[in-house]
Amino acid sequence: MNLYATIDSILINLYRVTGNPLSDYFVGTFLLALLCVIVGELTISVVFRINKSHLDRLNSRVVKMQELSSEALQRGDEESYRACNKVGNDAFGHLFFNKFGLAAASLWPIFLALAWMQERFIGIGLPLPWIGWEINYVLFYILCYIPARILFGRMKPRLPYFRSVNQMLQAYEKSAAGQK
Amino acid sequence: MKKKNWYGKVGLCVLLFVLAFSLATQLAAIAQDKPTVEQPAEAPQVVGSNLGVSGKLGQALAKAPAGTGPGQIDVNAPKGAFGIPGAPQVSYLLAILWATWVGWIFSTVGAFGGIMAGVGHMTVYGLGNYAKTFSKTAPTLNKTLTDSIRTSNQFLVGLSALISTINYLKAKRLAWPLGIALALGSIAGAVFIPILTGGKISFRQYQGWFGVFVFTVGGVLLYELTPKGQEGKKAAKAAAQAFEKSVKEKKDLVSDGITLKKFGITKSTFTFFGTDFNFNPVWAFVGGLVIAAISSFIGVGGGFLYVPYLTSIVGAPMYVVAGTSAMAVLVSMVTSIAGYITVAKAGMDWGLIGIELVGIFVGSMIGPRTQKYIPDKWLKIIFVILAFYVGLRYFSAGFFGQSWVP
Numbered sequence: 001m002n003l004y005a006t007i008d009s010i011l012i013n014l015y016r017v018t019g020n021p022l023s024d025y026f027v028g029t030f031l032l033a034l035l036c037v038i039v040g041e042l043t044i045s046v047v048f049r050i051n052k053s054h055l056d057r058l059n060s061r062v063v064k065m066q067e068l069s070s071e072a073l074q075r076g077d078e079e080s081y082r083a084c085n086k087v088g089n090d091a092f093g094h095l096f097f098n099k100f101g102l103a104a105a106s107l108w109p110i111f112l113a114l115a116w117m118q119e120r121f122i123g124i125g126l127p128l129p130w131i132g133w134e135i136n137y138v139l140f141y142i143l144c145y146i147p148a149r150i151l152f153g154r155m156k157p158r159l160p161y162f163r164s165v166n167q168m169l170q171a172y173e174k175s176a177a178g179q180k
Numbered sequence: 181m182k183k184k185n186w187y188g189k190v191g192l193c194v195l196l197f198v199l200a201f202s203l204a205t206q207l208a209a210i211a212q213d214k215p216t217v218e219q220p221a222e223a224p225q226v227v228g229s230n231l232g233v234s235g236k237l238g239q240a241l242a243k244a245p246a247g248t249g250p251g252q253i254d255v256n257a258p259k260g261a262f263g264i265p266g267a268p269q270v271s272y273l274l275a276i277l278w279a280t281w282v283g284w285i286f287s288t289v290g291a292f293g294g295i296m297a298g299v300g301h302m303t304v305y306g307l308g309n310y311a312k313t314f315s316k317t318a319p320t321l322n323k324t325l326t327d328s329i330r331t332s333n334q335f336l337v338g339l340s341a342l343i344s345t346i347n348y349l350k351a352k353r354l355a356w357p358l359g360i361a362l363a364l365g366s367i368a369g370a371v372f373i374p375i376l377t378g379g380k381i382s383f384r385q386y387q388g389w390f391g392v393f394v395f396t397v398g399g400v401l402l403y404e405l406t407p408k409g410q411e412g413k414k415a416a417k418a419a420a421q422a423f424e425k426s427v428k429e430k431k432d433l434v435s436d437g438i439t440l441k442k443f444g445i446t447k448s449t450f451t452f453f454g455t456d457f458n459f460n461p462v463w464a465f466v467g468g469l470v471i472a473a474i475s476s477f478i479g480v481g482g483g484f485l486y487v488p489y490l491t492s493i494v495g496a497p498m499y500v501v502a503g504t505s506a507m508a509v510l511v512s513m514v515t516s517i518a519g520y521i522t523v524a525k526a527g528m529d530w531g532l533i534g535i536e537l538v539g540i541f542v543g544s545m546i547g548p549r550t551q552k553y554i555p556d557k558w559l560k561i562i563f564v565i566l567a568f569y570v571g572l573r574y575f576s577a578g579f580f581g582q583s584w585v586p
Contacts, residue, residue, distance in 0.1 A: 043541065047541050047544070047545055051544070051545055051548060054548035062502070065420065068423060068424055068427065070497065071423075071427055072423055073497060077423065079419060080419055080420070080422075081497075082416075083415070083417075083418075083420045083423065084419075084420045084423065085497065085501075086412075086416035086491075087413075087417055089487055089488070089501070092487070092501075093290050093484075096483060096502075096506070097286045097287065097290040098287050098547075098548070100286045100287075101286065101540060101543070101544025101547075102541075102544075104283065104537040104538075105537075105541040108534050108537035108541070109534070111531070111533040111537060112530070112531060112534035112535075114528075114530035114534075115529075115530035115531030118263075118530055122232070122234050123234060138521075
């Protein structure tokens with residue numbers, strides 16, 4: 001059995017919970033989305049642990065320039081304001097593209113899940129009552145992913161490993177936003 | 181605040197205008213371009229069914245000639261990229277390795293990673309050459325595949341905006357009045373391009389314009405290496421350092437955020453740290469429209485254009501530029517991708533994008549660790565050479581039908 005067949009045989013079990021096709025499509029897609037959120041969070045925690053010092057360094061440069069630019073603005077020192085903005089832009093550019101690694105770490109499972117759903121559910125549309133439109137697997141997955149992400153966000157502070165990851169990410173987000 | 185360096189703004193305006201004008205000229209030509217009907221001596225048998233591929237790609241497949249030669253669909257061949265039988269089978273190992281290189285560039289050089297992601301889709305994975313084979317035999321398939329390639333490019337380079345925007349939103353660091361004007365323009369640009377060009381751009385045209393874009397990025401990198409480019413940066417750094425020394429006592433700089441003081445169609449004012457910032461919502465809208473149109477057409481994020489636009493032309497403070505530009509990138513990316521998928525019905529190879537994202541985060545972890553061994557200047561020189569090589573190759577192959585470099 002190849003890798004795809006193995007993964008397929010595992011994932012399809014998520015769609016066999018209730019025995020009713022429609023309910024199983026709802027439950028299965030939500031569980032798949034939740035699985036993707038968890039795998040994404042695990043990956044981002046690894047990337048974050050490895051790259052934290054580098055990201056902190058980039059962040060502190062950006063925050064410093066933001067503070068100086070704001071200070072110059074308050075003092076009405078236009079020349080310094082422009083200089084700080086220019087240096088700050090360079091630092092922000094570096095940080096922006098480095099954050100792409102974090103985004104990729106968090107989001108890669110979504111696309112593999114969509115690839116699997118494409119094989120399994122392509123052509124299946126979920127009809128919307130009264131309107132006559134159909135929701136395809138991509139839109140339905142996204143609609144399930146958002147509540148799954150919110151739910152996991154609420155659960156994170158209570159889960160053993162993710163509790164520390166959550167604290168680390170919150171501290172980082174605060175420093176990245178220039179909050180004291 | 182008064183803006184002294186008007187020449188920089190005028191230069192950027194001219195650059196944007198030239199890009200917009202070239203794009204508009206090209207789009208007008210496309211809009212007037214009547215599809216030429218080839219009259220083959222003997223009509224080949226067409227595939228006749230979508231072969232399980234959904235959307236416009238499936239419809240285009242059904243009309244493509246069946247057969248085993250170039251420009252034909254071998255219905256018995258194993259499925260390749262985008263689920264098309266006989267299409268290049270992208271090796272996932274190759275995709276991860278190439279994406280690792282893309283991630284490495286993102287974390288060391290920056291925007292050039294987006295270009296290399298495009299090079300991967302077009303050249304390394306062989307999707308561009310495959311699309312080209314249909315230019316005469318099945319032009320609709322050629323154009324639909326081009327849409328799929330540019331949407332894949334945009335997915336990879338625009339995703340970074342998603343997480344950044346959420347963070348800035350939480351920190352209340354989005355200049356809403358400015359952001360909304362810019363975002364409305366972005367939506368207009370990102371809607372307009374897929375509607376106007378979706379299914380109408382041949383791979384060769386796209387390749388040529390991608391080449392022009394790579395040249396532009398190469399030109400910016402080259403300028404940064406010149407004494408004049410270095411001088412500007414050094415002067416800004418020195419001035420920032422001098423100011424830092426002069427700030428003896430740092431005050432608590434926590435601000436209340438941005439307050440909208442006045443809103444008008446041609447003049448709006450927001451207050452930040454007690455200072456009024458005036459901006460023209462019409463210009464913000466036009467800027468968003470032009471930048472999103474260029475980004476959507478080429479298949480890039482656009483952050484590299486929004487940031488200088490907001491700081492140089494609008495004169496917005498750094499504190500709000502970061503979040504506002506990330507939001508504009510996100511809005512235009514989501515609109516453009518949704519446009520390509522829903523209006524132009526571009527097919528997506530989700531598995532390939534997922535695998536590429538794995539490579540990108542691996543590369544972005546390696547980048548910071550290896551960067552210290554390569555001086556920044558040498559990195560830029562390497563990428564300037566690479567930009568001119570890739571730009572020339574795509575430009576010549578796209579607009580002249582033959583690559584001028586090997």
